[in-house]
Amino acid sequence: MSISQLARCICESPTLKLNETAALLREKGEPVIHLGGGEPKSKAPLDAIVNCSSMLSSGEVRYAPPDGIPALKKAIIRYTEEHYNRLVTPENVIVSNGAKQAIMVLLYAILDPHEEVIFPAPYWVSYPEMVKLAGGAPVVVTPKDGSFHPTVEEVADAVGPYTKAILINSPNNPSGVVYSAAFIAEIVQFCEKKGLYLIMDDTYNRLVFDGQAPINCYDFANDHTETSNLVVVNCVSKMYAMTGFRIGWAVGSRDVIKAMTNIQSQPTSGPSVPAQWAAVGALNGVQSSIESLRVTLENNRNVMVARFKAFNGVSVTKPGGTFYCFPDFSAYMRDSQKLARLLLDKVRVVTVPGREFGMEGHLRISFCGSTKEIVEGVERIKWALDPNAPNELYLGNRKLVRDWL
Numbered sequence: 369m370s371i372s373q374l375a376r377c378i379c380e381s382p383t384l385k386l387n388e389t390a391a392l393l394r395e396k397g398e399p400v401i402h403l404g405g406g407e408p409k410s411k412a413p414l415d416a417i418v419n420c421s422s423m424l425s426s427g428e429v430r431y432a433p434p435d436g437i438p439a440l441k442k443a444i445i446r447y448t449e450e451h452y453n454r455l456v457t458p459e460n461v462i463v464s465n466g467a468k469q470a471i472m473v474l475l476y477a478i479l480d481p482h483e484e485v486i487f488p489a490p491y492w493v494s495y496p497e498m499v500k501l502a503g504g505a506p507v508v509v510t511p512k513d514g515s516f517h518p519t520v521e522e523v524a525d526a527v528g529p530y531t532k533a534i535l536i537n538s539p540n541n542p543s544g545v546v547y548s549a550a551f552i553a554e555i556v557q558f559c560e561k562k563g564l565y566l567i568m569d570d571t572y573n574r575l576v577f578d579g580q581a582p583i584n585c586y587d588f589a590n591d592h593t594e595t596s597n598l599v600v601v602n603c604v605s606k607m608y609a610m611t612g613f614r615i616g617w618a619v620g621s622r623d624v625i626k627a628m629t630n631i632q633s634q635p636t637s638g639p640s641v642p643a644q645w646a647a648v649g650a651l652n653g654v655q656s657s658i659e660s661l662r663v664t665l666e667n668n669r670n671v672m673v674a675r676f677k678a679f680n681g682v683s684v685t686k687p688g689g690t691f692y693c694f695p696d697f698s699a700y701m702r703d704s705q706k707l708a709r710l711l712l713d714k715v716r717v718v719t720v721p722g723r724e725f726g727m728e729g730h731l732r733i734s735f736c737g738s739t740k741e742i743v744e745g746v747e748r749i750k751w752a753l754d755p756n757a758p759n760e761l762y763l764g765n766r767k768l769v770r771d772w773l
């Protein structure tokens with residue numbers, strides 16, 4: 369039996385694979401430091417747990433509308449009004465299994481075969497595979513100035529007769545860079561003028577630092593009607609530390625949301641109902657956990673960036689949001705997969721190769737763990753790479769001798 373051509377051209381999710389590898393090593397008692405992860409360590413908000421548990425204890429967990437339970441749609445409408453100053457109706461909202469499925473279903477709904485979706489590098493690992501799964505072609509725009517911030521001209525230059533959508537993720541995974549309000553404003557207006565879909569992946573919208581306010585793309589839109597091609601994707605995964613609940617959503621025009629609903633209803637019948645009730649609890653409950661997570665992450669960011677700035681040969685761009693940093697290690701090793709492997713094999717630090725995000729020479733390093741892990745993780749990386757470091761290192765009672773430089 370052979371597998372399909374489509375399946376053969378889709379890569380395994382490298383971040384999920386790394387989680388598996390780290391878990392296996394930990395099970396064997398290895399002193400692994402996981403700086404590759406994409407989830408906060410804090411607990412889900414109490415209101416989410418209470419809502420979910422009381423729903424479960426009713427014992428009546430049934431099929432629900434494929435685009436989400438009314439109570440969650442209501443909470444999302446309120447969230448959209450509060451944080452985006454935008455009034456939408458239930459027909460403008462679909463709830464999915466995480467932001468991931470919202471984006472996937474959206475791509476199925478808008479792409480005809482071979483139509484192109486443009487996104488800047490570095491990009492979130494799943495975008496190219498998702499576009500391919502939906503039958504489209506990914507088009508990557510790499511900033512020419514070596515930064516992580518594209519210009520509107522660079523994006524516009526990539527537009528051709530097959531372009532269907534532009535996909536923007538800011539704050540950005542993996543660089544942590546927050547695209548400027550001027551850039552977002554121009555992209556919104558460019559897409560309106562050209563009749564292109566603009567997908568705003570706002571997964572990290574609220575996790576911004578240095579006193580910045582989250583950027584609201586609707587502020588720059590001229591079209592606030594049902595002809596708008598702007599679709600905004602969000603989720604409870606990161607801001608409420610609820611990755612495992614798998615709840616995300618999209619807000620867009622009725623036609624697009626209807627098409628997405630039809631598609632979603634066939635393979636899944638919509639997201640799990642107890643998880644949706646948990647999201648209702650998170651969105652309607654006490655909101656302080658977001659600010660405390662944000663403050664913790666900002667502190668962690670400072671700790672990590674200070675250490676990389678003191679690391680000879682590594683150049684680092686200070687993340688303005690998210691919980692990722694994307695330092696350039698090419699002075700030590702350009703092949704990011706080899707480098708990540710070396711760090712895992714030799715000093716048991718998990719990182720994600722920049723190649724997965726469309727940029728060689730970099731590693732994505734998360735600062736969502738504890739400051740202790742960050743400090744020790746960066747120390748181990750430094751020891752592994754810096755030729756001037758002492759020749760021996762102790763991991764617990766295990767002595768390591770550097771034999772790979």
Ligand SMILES: Cc1ncc(COP(=O)(O)O)c(C=O)c1O
Binds near residue numbers: 406465468541604605
């Ligand atoms: C940029 C971006 N978009 C979407 C997602 C997916 O979020 P979810 O876990 O809600 O599917 C992630 C998760 O890492 C992400 O980083």
